[in-house]
Amino acid sequence: MPVRVNMTFQRPGTWLLLLFLLLLPVFSAAQGSGVKLRTVVIDPGHGGHDPGAVSKSSKLSEKQINLDIALKLGARIEKECPDVKVIYTRKTDRFIELAERGNIANRNHADLFISIHVNSAKNASASGTETFVMGTDKSQSNMEVCKRENAVILLEDDYSTTYEGFDPGNPESYIIFNLMQNAHFEQSIAFASLVQQQFISNGPVKKSRGVRQAPLMVLWRTTMPSVLVEVGFLSNASDRSVLNQAASRQKIADDIFRAFSAFKAQYDSDAAFEIDPSLLASQEPDEPEEAAPAAAGPHFEIQVLASSKKLRNGSSELKGLTQYECRFINGLYKYSVGNFASREEAARQLPAIRKKFPGAFIIAVE
Ligand SMILES: [Zn+2]
Numbered sequence: 001m002p003v004r005v006n007m008t009f010q011r012p013g014t015w016l017l018l019l020f021l022l023l024l025p026v027f028s029a030a031q032g033s034g035v036k037l038r039t040v041v042i043d044p045g046h047g048g049h050d051p052g053a054v055s056k057s058s059k060l061s062e063k064q065i066n067l068d069i070a071l072k073l074g075a076r077i078e079k080e081c082p083d084v085k086v087i088y089t090r091k092t093d094r095f096i097e098l099a100e101r102g103n104i105a106n107r108n109h110a111d112l113f114i115s116i117h118v119n120s121a122k123n124a125s126a127s128g129t130e131t132f133v134m135g136t137d138k139s140q141s142n143m144e145v146c147k148r149e150n151a152v153i154l155l156e157d158d159y160s161t162t163y164e165g166f167d168p169g170n171p172e173s174y175i176i177f178n179l180m181q182n183a184h185f186e187q188s189i190a191f192a193s194l195v196q197q198q199f200i201s202n203g204p205v206k207k208s209r210g211v212r213q214a215p216l217m218v219l220w221r222t223t224m225p226s227v228l229v230e231v232g233f234l235s236n237a238s239d240r241s242v243l244n245q246a247a248s249r250q251k252i253a254d255d256i257f258r259a260f261s262a263f264k265a266q267y268d269s270d271a272a273f274e275i276d277p278s279l280l281a282s283q284e285p286d287e288p289e290e291a292a293p294a295a296a297g298p299h300f301e302i303q304v305l306a307s308s309k310k311l312r313n314g315s316s317e318l319k320g321l322t323q324y325e326c327r328f329i330n331g332l333y334k335y336s337v338g339n340f341a342s343r344e345e346a347a348r349q350l351p352a353i354r355k356k357f358p359g360a361f362i363i364a365v366e
Contacts, residue, residue: 043116
């Protein structure tokens, strides 16, 4: 689904990931109040007039594989976890808008959202599984997945209204994702890690590309832990032959089921989520990330608000902002976003940020 989008990401996803790793030991399951995992929404990607990735021979399409694995996964959950309600965004070959997929989960107060997809790349040697959580990461390969998985909105009738002017062809549109509600990031990462662990130990596709972050629209508005699983590459001969076999698709469904069971057990108890940091991919194995340029001179950020008291995470004043800098200067806590090499770059992102924080302005940071 090649829609050309030139996107540049200034946000240093990698250091956020590092920061996250440093905080890992203090994470504990926050539920603790008898909250149980009762409803899971399984989302087989694509469908109807959107086939998703298609094999060279055109014999195999992503939408069929997604649906088959989703139904197998749901059947196992229904059989072995009778206390869990399984809801599918689709059970047949039909088209559903990306936003509606998340809405289905939200309307049903789902506790977990699992979107199932198959990858594809120009480079036929690219292979393996990966599980995404909603987030921003500057790795270009993640952007390839985003372009492919987000481009489907162009097939929808009125996407510019549905997505509040979001334009997959406009890089500035993507900055909005930095301001997203991200209250379930840790749990999403925990589930994604369990999925990748299962794939590594049991999966018919053994190669793991890890747990990743990407601004994926289908996850954007979900109000529960949510992941998008890419179960292999249709563009890779070896992955394709695995995905072509019903028995292998059952194994993949079984892997996701075991991850689900483990997640549910942790979710339902007060046990802390354990995450294996080695699964968190911060760089693409096929294309090493370029080294960061040596820091010299100031960089630029966009200050969104200042407060005399320190705001707690999730405070309404932060409007869902979770990725920001907070500095205490002259008696005020000042909150800023972005990390731009030049004032011009920051200025390009300012209008998008002002939609949410009308008083936002650019600051130079030494
Ligand atoms: Zn897909």
